[in-house]
Each structure stands twice: as C-alpha cells, then as structure tokens.
Amino acid sequence: xxxxxxxxxxxxxxxxxxxxxxxxxRELSKDFRIGSGRTGAILSAVRAVSLxxxxxxxxALVGESGxxxxxxxxxxxxxxxxxxxxxxxxxxPVTPSRHRSFRKYKSEVQMVFQxxxxxxxSVHRVRYPLQRAVRLHQRELGRKExxxxxxxxxxxxxxxPADQYLDRFPHELSGGQRQRVAIxxxxxxxxxxxxADEPVSMLDVSxxxxxxxxxDQLRERFQLAVLYITHDIASARYFAxxxxxxxxxxIVERGPSEDLTQQPAxxxxxxxxxxxxxxxxxxxxxxTVPTRELRxxxxxxxxxxxxxxxxxxxxxxxxxxxxxxxxxxxNAKRAAACWRLDVxxxxxVSNQGEEERSVPLKA
Amino acid sequence: xxxxxxxxxxxxxxxxxxxxxxxxxEIRDLSIAYAxxxxxxxxxxxxxxxxxxxxxxGLAGESGxxxxxxxxxxxxxxxxxxxxxxxxxxxxxxxIGPDGVNILEQNAKQLRELRWREIAIVFQxxxxxxxxxxxxxxxxxxxxxxxxxxxxxxxxxxxASLLDLVGIPRERLKSYPHELSGGMRQRVMIAMALAVDPEVVIMDEPTTALDVVVQRxxxxxxxxxxxxxxxxVLFITHDLSLLLEVADRIAILYGGRLLELGNSxxxxxxxxxxxxxxxLDSFPSVHGPRRSLAGxxxxxPDLRSIPPGCPFQPRCRFSRVECAAIxxxxxxxxxxxxxxxxxxxxxxxxxxGVVASSALTAEGTAVPTELSVNxxxxx
Numbered sequence: 001x002x003x004x005x006x007x008x009x010x011x012x013x014x015x016x017x018x019x020x021x022x023x024x025x026r027e028l029s030k031d032f033r034i035g036s037g038r039t040g041a042i043l044s045a046v047r048a049v050s051l052x053x054x055x056x057x058x059x060a061l062v063g064e065s066g067x068x069x070x071x072x073x074x075x076x077x078x079x080x081x082x083x084x085x086x087x088x089x090x091x092x093p094v095t096p097s098r099h100r101s102f103r104k105y106k107s108e109v110q111m112v113f114q115x116x117x118x119x120x121x122s123v124h125r126v127r128y129p130l131q132r133a134v135r136l137h138q139r140e141l142g143r144k145e146x147x148x149x150x151x152x153x154x155x156x157x158x159x160x161p162a163d164q165y166l167d168r169f170p171h172e173l174s175g176g177q178r179q180r181v182a183i184x185x186x187x188x189x190x191x192x193x194x195x196a197d198e199p200v201s202m203l204d205v206s207x208x209x210x211x212x213x214x215x216d217q218l219r220e221r222f223q224l225a226v227l228y229i230t231h232d233i234a235s236a237r238y239f240a241x242x243x244x245x246x247x248x249x250x251i252v253e254r255g256p257s258e259d260l261t262q263q264p265a266x267x268x269x270x271x272x273x274x275x276x277x278x279x280x281x282x283x284x285x286x287x288t289v290p291t292r293e294l295r296x297x298x299x300x301x302x303x304x305x306x307x308x309x310x311x312x313x314x315x316x317x318x319x320x321x322x323x324x325x326x327x328x329x330x331n332a333k334r335a336a337a338c339w340r341l342d343v344x345x346x347x348x349v350s351n352q353g354e355e356e357r358s359v360p361l362k363a
Numbered sequence: 364x365x366x367x368x369x370x371x372x373x374x375x376x377x378x379x380x381x382x383x384x385x386x387x388x389e390i391r392d393l394s395i396a397y398a399x400x401x402x403x404x405x406x407x408x409x410x411x412x413x414x415x416x417x418x419x420x421g422l423a424g425e426s427g428x429x430x431x432x433x434x435x436x437x438x439x440x441x442x443x444x445x446x447x448x449x450x451x452x453x454x455x456x457x458x459i460g461p462d463g464v465n466i467l468e469q470n471a472k473q474l475r476e477l478r479w480r481e482i483a484i485v486f487q488x489x490x491x492x493x494x495x496x497x498x499x500x501x502x503x504x505x506x507x508x509x510x511x512x513x514x515x516x517x518x519x520x521x522x523a524s525l526l527d528l529v530g531i532p533r534e535r536l537k538s539y540p541h542e543l544s545g546g547m548r549q550r551v552m553i554a555m556a557l558a559v560d561p562e563v564v565i566m567d568e569p570t571t572a573l574d575v576v577v578q579r580x581x582x583x584x585x586x587x588x589x590x591x592x593x594x595x596v597l598f599i600t601h602d603l604s605l606l607l608e609v610a611d612r613i614a615i616l617y618g619g620r621l622l623e624l625g626n627s628x629x630x631x632x633x634x635x636x637x638x639x640x641x642x643l644d645s646f647p648s649v650h651g652p653r654r655s656l657a658g659x660x661x662x663x664p665d666l667r668s669i670p671p672g673c674p675f676q677p678r679c680r681f682s683r684v685e686c687a688a689i690x691x692x693x694x695x696x697x698x699x700x701x702x703x704x705x706x707x708x709x710x711x712x713x714x715x716g717v718v719a720s721s722a723l724t725a726e727g728t729a730v731p732t733e734l735s736v737n738x739x740x741x742x
Contacts, residue, residue: 064574065545174662175426204425205601205645209658231574234647238656261649275579276649279607279631 004328004349007335014242014256014333019055021091022225023076023109023193026050028085030071045071047249048085053193053225058216060228060240060257062272068249069229073197076227077111078102107137110186112215114198116178120170126181127166130154133188153184156221157214176207180214187218194219197229212239233272237261242333245269248308251327255334265336265345267313307339315340385455386413387595388437388482388563389463393450395429395436395619397666398443404666406432406445408619409691414563419589419596421610421627423603423642425663429619430599434565438482439466439474456481456562480510483556485549487568492552493540499526500536503555510559525554529584546577553585557592565597570605582609603639604646607631615639618664618674620691625703635696635705638675673706681711 030046046068053059063069074080076087078094087094094105113119120129130150134141141149154162157180170178179199186194196215200208216239219226228240236243236257243257245266253266264270307324310316319339327335330348341349390412396403407429414420424430435441437452447467454477455463469477486492494502503522507513513521523533529550540548549569556564566585570578586609589596600606606613606627613630615623615638623636634640641659648654661678670676672687679686685708693704 064576176662204663205603206425206642206659207662209645209656210660213658232647234649237649238647238653258653271576273649275575277575277602277605277608278648278650279604279643 004330004341006326007329010332011329011335012333013052013054013059013254015054015057015059016052018057018241019223019225021052022055022089023053024051024088024091025072025076026086026088028072028075028087029083030068030075030080031083044083045249046075046082049246049249049251050085051227051244051251051254053227055192055225056219056223057242058219058226058228058240060230060236060243061246062230062233062236062243063246064231064272067246069246070197071249072246073111073195073227073229076193077109077195078105103137107189108191109193109195110189110191111195111197112179112182112186112199115202116175116182117170117202119182120178120185122170125167125169126154126173129185130166130181130188133185137189149188153188154181156187156218157181157184158210159184174207175203176211179203179211183211183214183218187222190222191224192222193225193227195227195229198231199228200235201231208235233261233269234276245272250308250337252309252338253334253336254327255330259334263345263348265330265334265341265348266309266338267315267340267344268309269336270344271312307337313340315343384415385461386453387416387455388414388597389451389453389455390433390437391451391453393433393436393452394448395432395441395445396448397445401667403446403448405448405669406619406666407436409450410616410619410621411693412614412621412624414595414597416562416595417589417593418612419598419610421606421613422597422599422616423601423606423613424616425601427618427663427666428616430601430616431567432619433616434484434567434597434599437466438478438484438565439469440484454481454563475509479506479556479561480559481561482563482565483559483561485552485556485564485566485569487571493548495540497539498536499538499540499543499551503536503551503558506555506558521558525558526551528557528588529554545573546581549573549581550584553581553588557588557594560592561594563595563597565599567599568601569598571600571602578605585609603642604648615642618669619666620674621693621706622675623705623707624693625696625699625705626701629696629699629701629703633696633699633703635703635711636675636707637679637681637711640711641678641680681709683709685709 027048027050028046029044029048032043032045034041034043049072051059061069061072071080075082089105089108127150130153131146134146134149138149150166151162154160154165159165159177159180170181173181194215199215200211203211212235215226218224228236230236233243240257242254243260244251244254245268246252247268253260253264253269260269261273264273305324306321307313307316310320313320317340325337325339327337328341329335330341338344390410393407393410394405395407396405410433412420422430422434432441432445436445436447450467452466453463454466455461458481466477500522503525504518507518507521522536526533526535531547531550531554535543535547543551553569570581573581585596598606598610607630610627612624612626614621615630615636617638623630623639625635630639631643634643638659641657644657645659647656659678664674670687672689673679673691676682676686689708691706693706694708696703696705
C-alpha cells in the first residue's frame, strides 16, 4: 500500500504563486462515439482532467499524439462541449455554446494553433484576419484607431516594420513569421488566457526559441495565463511554471517543471524523459527503455478499469490492473497517479520534506 | 587591428572516414538547382561527402537547407525542374567492384538495378510512401520480385524473416498500411529498405512524425540492424540533438552548402561553425543543468537570395565584411586529428569553442551573453 493521499484542499498548482486563478477546468471529460449502432464504442479521449491557469503563469500540458492534449485545448476554447465536468472563468461556470453571449468568453480565451500554414487564410493579406478580430471585439474603435492597433499588434510580435507586413500575403512569410501573425491575431481581442497548441512544433529548430520568447514576453506584458501544449517535455522544462503530463486522456503527473523533469515520479514520465534525445549520451549505444516488448498502447483508451499505463508499466501489479489510481500527492505541489510510487520513485516518497525547487524556473 | 586575419585558404581537404578505406558512396562537388521562371535556384552547391562502408553519417539542416535535395539528387530521384548541374556520385559496392560506378552517368535500366538493391531509401512519411491499397506482403514482395529470383517458399520465408527483423508479428504481412500504427508503418518501411540487402540506406527524417518513445525504439532498432547487417546509413534530419546520439559523423548543411563536418563528439564539444553552435544552443535539454538558450535570429535561408560568400552571414552573430568573400571550402579545424572541418575561416569567440582566441577576448570582443553557457558542459 502506498502512503500517499489523493490530492485535496492542501494541493496547489505550481503556477499558483505567480498570479491569481483565471481559468479552471474541473474534472473535464470528453467521450467520443466511434462506429455506430451495435458496434459503437465509447472512446474516452479526456478523463477527469483538472487544471488551473493563473495570471502571468505558463502551464505546460505534455503528452504524445493521441493523449488527448489537443482535446483539452478544444474543450477550454469552447470548440467542443465536455461530456462531464466544468470550466470556470474567474470562478464562474462557463457553458460553451454558439450563442452570442459566449463571444465574451471567446474574447477572453484565445487559441494559437500548431500549423501556421493552415490556420491563416492564404487568400487574404495579413491585414485582414487582424482587422476582423479587432473590429469584432473592439467595436468602439474608429477607423484610424483600428489602423494604429494593427501596427501595434504586429510590433508586439516583433514583425517590424509593421506596415510592410500588413500588406503581405501569408505565402510571402516564413513559418515563424506566420506563427507570429497567428499570435497577433489571438492578441487582437485582448484575451487573458492564451491556449497555445504546439505553437512551435512545425517551425524550424533555430526559430522555435524566438517564437516561444515572443509568447513569453507577451505573457509578462499582458499578464496572460498561458496553456502551452506540447509533446516536447524539454521545452516545457524551460518555458512552463507547472508541467502536467497526460497519458491516454488522463493527467498522470503534475508538478513544478524543473522538479518534474529532473526527478520524474510516474513511470510514464520516466519513460518519456528517458526517450528524449540526449547528446550527452553520445558514444553509448542507444538503449531502449524497459518497455520495448510492450507495444500495446493502442487499447489504452478502451481500458475500463485499472491504470491505463499498466499494460506498459514495468512496476504494475494486480492492484494497478484492477483499480485506477487518482492523483496522489507527493508534496504540496506535486502529484502522480500511481499506486507504486514507493517502487517507481522511492527517493521522492521517502523524503517528503524536500519541497522548494532549487533552480529558478524562468531562465 | 580588427579581428583575426582569415586563415589562408588552402586546398580542399580530404574529408571522409578512416584513411585507406574506400568510401562506398562518394559525393563529389555536387550541385543541384531548381529551374524557375526567375532563373535557377541553387539548392545544393558544391557538396562533397563520403560514406564509408558501415558508417552512419548524419546530415543536419533546417528547411531549405537542401538536405533532402542532396540525398535524392545523389540517387537521381529528382525530377525536373530539379537539375543536377555538376559533380559526380560514385558508388562502390561489393557487388560492383572497387572502381565503382558514377550514378550520374547511369541509364534508366542501370539505375533500376542500383536502386533498392544497392541504395535504398526510408522516407519520412510512411503513410504516403506505402501504397494504401496493397497489403504489406505485396509491397514487400514487389521489391523481392524486382531484384531477386526466388522460389515461392524462399520468397515467403524472406518476407517473414524481414518482419521478424524489425519486430513485427508475421500475421501483419496480411495487413494494409492503415491497419498499422505509425511506428509499425515506419518499421515496415525499414524492412522494405533492407529487403534485398543494400549497402547504403538513406533515411530521410525516418522518425520525425513519431512520438519520442516510439522514435527511440525505432532508432535502437536501426542501430541494431546496422551493426548486424553492416550497411552504411545517410541519416537526414533537422534534429541535431538526435543526430549527435546516432551518427558517427555529422555534416551540417545550410543554404545548400556544407558548413561543418566532423565526428559527433567534435560537433558537440568542439563546435567550429557559428551556425552549428546556434543550432546546439536552440535545443532545450531535459537532462543536465539548465543552460541559457538562444535561438538564431532571422529566418531560414531563402534560396532566391543567398548572399555571396557564407550563406549564414546575415544571421551570424560574428559576421564581418570578409564573410562575403570566403569561398566556403572546408578547412581543417586547428588541432583536430580526425578530419574535423569547417567552412568558417574565423575562430569563433566562444568559451567552449575550438580555440579560446586570446586575441579576440583581449581586444574586448565580448562573448554575447546569450551564447554563454551557464551550466557545466561536459567536455
């Protein structure tokens, strides 16, 4: 038996120290029906996900393709309605709808998508999507004010001189420049929450940092609450205050990014970190992690009982296969959904006194 | 005195694996252009690269660097408007003999014999590279039929053992590509590439579309197979951190030019070219101490407007007027005993760089703060 208790009142997001709570997801779930009639099955893409976005803080949601991380973003953006659970903005429950009243929410919570080649309409000049957003959401502005607002937006994302960019077509811009236009468009409505779904994974390595840096500076300047969705746990380490790791629709571990990446608790987080490329292992032959023979992640979504990672987990026992673990507190800011933490991460659960992170999070 | 005088530009140095070993694939002074209405667009310029038998050479570059054009061009797989405007590609396989053949001079029939049998390719997108309406068995069988004369039993056995090789259950021979996961499809691609025992396998971003866990499994598999079957690999990727782990030697390509070539150890710890340095500093690392990171300012090269001299010059922190005049020949890095070469004739002012140039630091050419490395880097 593990001694850890499920997280409760005493648990706080690692981002909570940065600013007040803005957007919260409570036990969000999303089921999709696949097939139809008698053959229809339920795929629970997101299961009981809770997260908190705080003003001026970055929370990273890390997971592999199919883990449900983009579905979480769509739920938060109001593009999908949750099957269960609720979303609270400033403590008020929000009901996604197509209704006009929902526009208010949309202007508070904006999204940046992965593919800047698809998310910007290529038949219009850069001016068009920006202008539209400004006019729809800042109706009080006059013609001249709109024009200067567009210039200001492009300057915020470091596309200068702005006049030159406004009249260009998307195909005349590089991937990084397009992504910055997409960020400017999200900013045009003066949001308080930015949901960035893999904002740099389509970009060239050498320009990824600059785009992340743009987002980071905007976060600081406009006190944005940022959800950074990524498959790259290394970038979460550098960019986010708190990191949440998703596996098969569930959050399996959360905690301050540096702690979590340097001393992962959940076996899946350990696997993820061990798989990340590491130039310092140079010269050693590539070793795979112990789960090589277990290539059965496919059915994880259909598992109804037990831990979804159990089929791939080297530590799984009968309890893991029978009973799904809730997030168990490791300390006031860290938690992992694992019954076998005493075996998987003995050094973490034995000395619970260890709390403050030793390295500051922001570089 | 301003700066360091450029090192005299010497002869093109011999680059390649261990001396005395005949490379299995030798690319000499290869240039490839795309014909456009606005004139020729040079995607690959004067590239020399050798691949020794059984060696893994990594080709790293960003989009537009010409890495895929180079590899496909070397196999004559490009169609107009791409044109090879100069150079030679010599293949010397065991079945061909030590004199080798110049791939660029082969006719269609000869090329068909070389392709797959001698040089196979694993493409990035297995979903697009596999035929969606053919079962795995049939696509792999096609390769066998084209190159080997096998009896029915031999053919069946060979197909089964190829799947064994990459760790896929034999029943999957009956599957269609869409019934396989991304990782399995990539494994099928690898099995197909190895079907007729080629000596060179070109892997064009073989794991880019895969999740990290699966990526690592595939890389381990490639490494194992490569050790067992002794084929040479040209591994193309944009992910330098990955390449450092898998490749024996690494070539850094930018704007169609080779900027640096050396073994992984040297590229990592004795980085000689500012671009390579910039790329290395662009990767956040999960392991080890936190370092300060810096991307490379500016945009990836636009082939329509490559400046004279060094193509990286517009984005280079250390650029100077002489950069427009250098001829981009690869020069030996001072102190290297292993053919570590760089196209940058200037010493890079960098604490962990090649040579700590006292002249530069004494004159107060400050190391940009973004470039300094906070943590202890292993060296």
